[in-house]
Amino acid sequence: xxxxxxxxxxxxxxxxxxxxxxxxxxxxxxxxxxxxx
Numbered sequence: 472x473x474x475x476x477x478x479x480x481x482x483x484x485x486x487x488x489x490x491x492x493x494x495x496x497x498x499x500x501x502x503x504x505x506x507x508x
Contacts, residue, residue: 477489486492
C-alpha cells in the first residue's frame, strides 16, 4: 500500500494537527469505492 507523507496531507487539506487529519484517513480495505490515486 502506497502512502503519502503526513506533511503533504497537511499541506493539501489545511489541517494543522495529526489528530484532526487522522479522522479523515481510512484504511484502503474499508473504502467502498477504490481510490484512483
